[in-house]
Amino acid sequence: MSETAAQSGAPLRARAEIDLAALRANVRTLRALAPGAALMAVVKSDAYGHGAVPCARAAVEAGARWLGTATPEEALALRAAGIDDVRIMCWLWTPGGPWREAVQADLDVSVSGMWALREVVDAARAVGKTARVQLKGDTGLGRNGCQPGADWAELVGEALRAEAEGVVRITGLWSHFACADEPGHPSIAAQLSTFREMLAYAERAGVRPEVRHIANSPATLTLPEAHFDLVRTGVAVYGISPSPEIGSSADLGLRPVMTLSASVALVKRVPGGHGVSYGHHYVTPGETTLGLIPVGYADGVPRHASGTGPVLVGGKWRTVAGRVAMDQFVVDLGGDEPAVGSEAVLFGPGDRGEPTAEDWAQAAGTIAYEIVTRIGSRVPRVYVHATV
Numbered sequence: 001m002s003e004t005a006a007q008s009g010a011p012l013r014a015r016a017e018i019d020l021a022a023l024r025a026n027v028r029t030l031r032a033l034a035p036g037a038a039l040m041a042v043v044k045s046d047a048y049g050h051g052a053v054p055c056a057r058a059a060v061e062a063g064a065r066w067l068g069t070a071t072p073e074e075a076l077a078l079r080a081a082g083i084d085d086v087r088i089m090c091w092l093w094t095p096g097g098p099w100r101e102a103v104q105a106d107l108d109v110s111v112s113g114m115w116a117l118r119e120v121v122d123a124a125r126a127v128g129k130t131a132r133v134q135l136k137g138d139t140g141l142g143r144n145g146c147q148p149g150a151d152w153a154e155l156v157g158e159a160l161r162a163e164a165e166g167v168v169r170i171t172g173l174w175s176h177f178a179c180a181d182e183p184g185h186p187s188i189a190a191q192l193s194t195f196r197e198m199l200a201y202a203e204r205a206g207v208r209p210e211v212r213h214i215a216n217s218p219a220t221l222t223l224p225e226a227h228f229d230l231v232r233t234g235v236a237v238y239g240i241s242p243s244p245e246i247g248s249s250a251d252l253g254l255r256p257v258m259t260l261s262a263s264v265a266l267v268k269r270v271p272g273g274h275g276v277s278y279g280h281h282y283v284t285p286g287e288t289t290l291g292l293i294p295v296g297y298a299d300g301v302p303r304h305a306s307g308t309g310p311v312l313v314g315g316k317w318r319t320v321a322g323r324v325a326m327d328q329f330v331v332d333l334g335g336d337e338p339a340v341g342s343e344a345v346l347f348g349p350g351d352r353g354e355p356t357a358e359d360w361a362q363a364a365g366t367i368a369y370e371i372v373t374r375i376g377s378r379v380p381r382v383y384v385h386a387t388v
């Protein structure tokens with residue numbers, strides 16, 4: 001639907017422009033930071049809202065040798081789109097998941113417990129093909145992953161028995177950080193040391209993994225000793241800093257990939273004392289002009305940014321006046337009268353003076369990950385700088 005409108009060049013209500021040259025440059029920057037490791041571009045949740053297939057292709061062009069998704073369905077969709085010259089790993093499984101399809105599609109599947117190992121072994125036998133299995137340890141995140149100690153010993157032992165039968169190949173050993181975005185947090189060193197112990201146990205038992213990995217974007221950017229054989233970068237691929245504490249995108253040599261903009265839908269003069277939007281949480285302080293921006297929380301504009309979200313309109317930063325509604329919000333233009341149809345930029349790389357996703361995160365009390373990931377399916381993604 002939206003793509004047709006985008007391709008026809010018709011003016012759009014709203015658009016999320018996706019700069020694939022920026023994405024490729026970010027992948028190259030990250031690869032240079034972790035020269036001893038392969039790079040996995042994490043493209044879960046529709047590539048953090050940027051569009052999984054075009055972003056996956058661009059990342060592979062820039063040298064990503066792995067793609068990562070949360071769910072198996074996301075990974076299978078990449079294969080169905082013809083992305084077959086790269087390893088794809090997925091890690092968020094529930095009982096009864098599409099294990100057979102995953103084995104057939106040559107996915108690397110993550111296993112955190114005995115139930116999952118049993119299901120993948122059954123699927124591999126049914127399909128008659130060796131499954132690529134990566135064993136995940138919980139080194140301290142307290143989320144998914146196998147507990148160290150007896151649970152890990154049992155999982156490793158069973159996986160090795162299945163490997164000896166030729167049913168699975170243990171391709172990886174891996175884990176995930178809790179606080180890598182807070183450099184110096186004591187849990188980081190503790191998790192690394194537990195990871196090394198879990199690796200040593202598995203390797204003594206006979207596991208010969210192709211890849212050992214624990215680093216997400218913040219660890220890739222700040223912690224070389226965590227790079228091991230593979231780094232799993234998500235948010236940084238999209239040019240966004242994992243946290244202000246680590247630096248801005250520019251500090252890190254990254255360029256934000258998404259620019260979210262809308263066409264100003266109405267400009268009108270109103271008297272002072274005029275309530276604006278649901279609940280009248282904003283009242284015009286005097287005679288002024290109001291601009292209608294035709295995107296709302298159904299498009300992913302956070303309602304928590306009511307009264308605070310920044311927008312570049314007519315060369316000036318304006319602030320969401322009153323509540324963000326489902327489909328639209330209003331800005332006080334202070335008497336200016338930009339043309340109807342002119343561009344309102346909610347966020348982008350920042351070099352045209354526009355706000356960034358990080359500015360929206362601050363305005364809404366969240367993280368920039370959530371800002372880009374929530375941009376809804378009603379907003380067309382318009383890809384620029386694709387290589388053909």
Ligand SMILES: *Cc1c(COP(=O)(O)O)cnc(C)c1O
Nearest residue numbers: 042176216217218232233234235
């Ligand atoms: C999302 C995710 C990543 C990527 O995290 P970023 O902070 O976006 O780099 C890496 N590994 C796992 C397991 C994830 O779920």
